[in-house]
Amino acid sequence: MLEEIEMREIDEDRARCHNTRAGMIEALKIVQRRRGWISDDVLYELSAHLGVPPGELDSVATFYNLIFRKPVGRHRILICDSVTCWVMGEEDLKRRLSEKLGIAPGETTRDGRFTLVPNACLGVCDRAPAIMIDDDLHTGLTPAQLDAILGRYE
Amino acid sequence: MAERPLTGDIRPGEGPPRLTEYERRGGYAALKKALKQMDPAGVAEEVKRSGLRGRGGAGFPTGAKWSFVPMGTDAPEPKYLVANGDEMEPGTFKDRYLLEGNPHQLIEGMIIAAFAIQASVAFIFIREEYREACAALTRALAEAFAAGYLGGNILGSGFNLDMKLHVSAGRYMCGEETGLINALEGRRAVPRWKPPYPQTAGLWGKPTVVNNIETLCCVPHIVLKGAEYFKGLSRTGEGGTKLYGVSGKVKNPGCWELPMGTSIREILEEHAGGMMGGFKLKGLLPGGASTDFLLEEHLDVNMDFESVAKAGSRMGTGTIIVLDDRTCPVGFIHNLQKFFSRESCGWCTPCREGLAWVEKTLAAIEEGRGTREDIGILEFHVRLLAPGRTFCALAPGAMEPLGSGLKFFRDDFDRHISAPSCPWR
Numbered sequence: 001m002l003e004e005i006e007m008r009e010i011d012e013d014r015a016r017c018h019n020t021r022a023g024m025i026e027a028l029k030i031v032q033r034r035r036g037w038i039s040d041d042v043l044y045e046l047s048a049h050l051g052v053p054p055g056e057l058d059s060v061a062t063f064y065n066l067i068f069r070k071p072v073g074r075h076r077i078l079i080c081d082s083v084t085c086w087v088m089g090e091e092d093l094k095r096r097l098s099e100k101l102g103i104a105p106g107e108t109t110r111d112g113r114f115t116l117v118p119n120a121c122l123g124v125c126d127r128a129p130a131i132m133i134d135d136d137l138h139t140g141l142t143p144a145q146l147d148a149i150l151g152r153y154e
Numbered sequence: 155m156a157e158r159p160l161t162g163d164i165r166p167g168e169g170p171p172r173l174t175e176y177e178r179r180g181g182y183a184a185l186k187k188a189l190k191q192m193d194p195a196g197v198a199e200e201v202k203r204s205g206l207r208g209r210g211g212a213g214f215p216t217g218a219k220w221s222f223v224p225m226g227t228d229a230p231e232p233k234y235l236v237a238n239g240d241e242m243e244p245g246t247f248k249d250r251y252l253l254e255g256n257p258h259q260l261i262e263g264m265i266i267a268a269f270a271i272q273a274s275v276a277f278i279f280i281r282e283e284y285r286e287a288c289a290a291l292t293r294a295l296a297e298a299f300a301a302g303y304l305g306g307n308i309l310g311s312g313f314n315l316d317m318k319l320h321v322s323a324g325r326y327m328c329g330e331e332t333g334l335i336n337a338l339e340g341r342r343a344v345p346r347w348k349p350p351y352p353q354t355a356g357l358w359g360k361p362t363v364v365n366n367i368e369t370l371c372c373v374p375h376i377v378l379k380g381a382e383y384f385k386g387l388s389r390t391g392e393g394g395t396k397l398y399g400v401s402g403k404v405k406n407p408g409c410w411e412l413p414m415g416t417s418i419r420e421i422l423e424e425h426a427g428g429m430m431g432g433f434k435l436k437g438l439l440p441g442g443a444s445t446d447f448l449l450e451e452h453l454d455v456n457m458d459f460e461s462v463a464k465a466g467s468r469m470g471t472g473t474i475i476v477l478d479d480r481t482c483p484v485g486f487i488h489n490l491q492k493f494f495s496r497e498s499c500g501w502c503t504p505c506r507e508g509l510a511w512v513e514k515t516l517a518a519i520e521e522g523r524g525t526r527e528d529i530g531i532l533e534f535h536v537r538l539l540a541p542g543r544t545f546c547a548l549a550p551g552a553m554e555p556l557g558s559g560l561k562f563f564r565d566d567f568d569r570h571i572s573a574p575s576c577p578w579r
C-alpha cells in the first residue's frame with residue numbers, strides 16, 4: 001500500500017512539474033527511497049494514483065539504471081566498472097567483494113544486507129577505483145580496505 | 155601562473171563558496187552588467203565573438219547555437235534553458251568539479267544564458283550519483299531565489315526566470331540532448347529525430363537550448379570581462395580556458411583548468427606528473443570513451459577541437475584516459491564496448507544488436523576463443539555503425555576507440571588469436 005506520506009510527497013512534487021508524466025520518474029524515486037525497490041503491487045498502485053497506465057510507468061521504471069524492479073538489500077553497492085576503474089584494479093576489487101558477500105554482481109546477500117550493482121563511470125576517475133555505498137563515495141580502494149568499509153553498513 | 159577564471163575560486167575540501175562569499179569575490183556582477191547595461195542580443199553577440207565552443211563534447215559554437223532560438227514578441231512561449239550535468243561518459247570528471255566547487259557560477263551563467271535567449275524556465279539536469287553536487291546546488295538555488303537573482307523581475311529588470319533541479323535516474327543516453335529532453339518530460343531517454351532541432355522545438359515542443367555545465371560556467375566571465383579577454387585566455391584560435399583531466403596509470407591523476415590549446419604532452423607530463431614508475435604510455439583517448447586513440451607521436455598536438463580533429467581524433471570532453479603498456483588494449487576496448495552496449499537505448503537495430511555482437515566478439519578474443527574472422531566482424535561493425543547510420547551519436551562514438559584500436563593495436567589483436575589467449579593475463 002502506498003503510504004499517506006508518500007502520496008503527499010508525490011503530489012507536492014507533481015504540482016511543481018509541467019504535467020503528471022514529467023513527475024513520473026521522481027514519483028518512482030520517492031517510493032523507492034522508502035522501500036528500496038518497486039514491486040508490481042506498488043507499480044499498480046502508483047499508476048492508479050498518478051492516473052497513468054501501468055505499462056507506461058513500467059516502461060520508464062525499467063529503462064533507468066537506478067530504479068530497481070527486483071528486491072534489493074538494505075545497502076546498495078554501486079561498483080564502477082568503467083574503463084579507468086578497470087585499468088586501476090576494478091576486477092580484483094569486484095572479485096573480492098563478491099567473495100566476501102557470497103554473491104555475484106546483480107545479486108543480494110541472503111541476510112538482505114547488501115546488493116552489488118555494476119555501475120557506469122562514477123566520475124571520480126582521478127581517484128579510481130571507486131564504489132558507492134548508498135550515498136557515500138569510497139575511492140582509491142584496495143581489496144584490503146573492504147572489510148573496514150563494509151563494517152560501517154549494518 | 156595562467157589565469158583560471160572557472161576554477162580559481164574553488165577550494166577542494168572546503169566546500170563551495172556560499173552566496174555572500176561568491177558575491178564578495180565578484181560573483182553576480184556579470185549578471186548585473188547583463189541585465190542593466192546589455193540587451194539579450196548584446197549578450198549573445200559577446201558570446202559569439204568570444205569563440206566559445208560547447209564543452210559537452212561536440213564543440214558546437216555556443217553563440218551560433220543560441221542564434222537559432224526564435225526571438226521577439228511572436229516567439230513561442232515559454233522557452234527553456236537546460237544545463238547538461240549528466241556526465242556519464244567514462245573517464246570524464248570535470249563537470250563534477252565545477253558543480254561541487256562553485257554552484258553559483260553555474261547558476262549565474264544560466265541566468266545570463268536564459269536572458270540572452272529570453273527563456274523563462276531553466277533546468278539543471280544532474281545524475282543521481284552526484285550527491286554532493288545535488289546538495290550544493292539545492293542550497294545555492296535557495297540562496298539565489300532568496301536574494302532575488304531568480305524568480306520574478308530579477309534585479310528590477312523585468313526579466314523572470316524559474317530554475318529547477320532535475321536529478322536523473324541514471325542512463326548514459328540522458329546526456330544526449332534530445333534523450334535528455336525526453337527524460338525531463340518523464341519518458342525513456344531515447345533520442346528524437348532532428349530536425350526540428352531543440353532550439354526551435356525541444357521540451358514540450360518549445361524552443362530549448364541544452365548546454366554543458368562547463369560551457370555555461372564560461373558565460374559570466376565572457377560577459378563581465380568581454381570577448382577579447384576570453385579569447386586571450388587561449389593559446390590557439392578557440393577561446394577560453396579548458397578543464398582537462400587525466401586518469402589511468404599516471405603519477406598525479408586529476409583535473410586542471412589550463413589555457414585552451416595546451417599540448418597533450420604538457421598536460422600529461424607537467425600536470426599529471428608523467429607515467430607511474432614501471433609503466434609506459436601505449437596510447438590515450440583524448441576526451442573520454444568515445445574518442446579515437448592517439449599515440450606517443452601525437453603528444454605535441456594541442457588540445458583544442460580543431461587540432462585534435464586534425465590528428466585524427468576528437469577533443470571530446472578533454473579528459474584524457476591513458477592506456478599503459480601493462481594493460482591489455484583488447485581488454486581495454488572490450489571494457490569500453492561493454493559500457494556502450496549496456497547503455498545503448500535500444501531504439502535502433504544496428505546499435506542495439508551490433509554493440510552486443512561487438513562486445514561478445516571482443517570477449518571471445520580476450521578469452522582466447524577468437525578466430526581470424528572475428529577481426530572482419532569487428533571491422534564490419536566499424537563501417538555499419540558509422541555516423542549517419544544510427545539514430546544518434548552513441549554508436550558512432552563507440553566505434554571511434556574500436557576502429558582506431560584495430561588500426562593501431564592490430565598486432566595485439568592477432569597475438570590474442572594465434573596464442574590463443576591474452577598475453578597480458
Ligand SMILES: Cc1cc2nc3c(=O)[nH]c(=O)nc-3n(C[C@H](O)[C@H](O)[C@H](O)COP(=O)(O)O)c2cc1C
Nearest residue numbers: 208209210238240241242329330331365366369547
Ligand atoms: C550518448 C551521448 C551522451 C552525452 N552525454 C553528455 C553529457 O553527459 N554532458 C554533456 O554536456 N553533453 C553530453 N552529450 C552531448 C550533448 O548531446 C550535447 O551536445 C551537449 O550537451 C551540448 O552542450 P554544449 O553545446 O555546451 O557542448 C552526449 C552526447 C551523446 C551522443
Ligand code: SF4
Nearest residue numbers: 499500501502505546
Ligand atoms: S544509436 Fe544506440 S543509443 Fe542511439 S538511438 Fe540507436 S540504439 Fe539508441
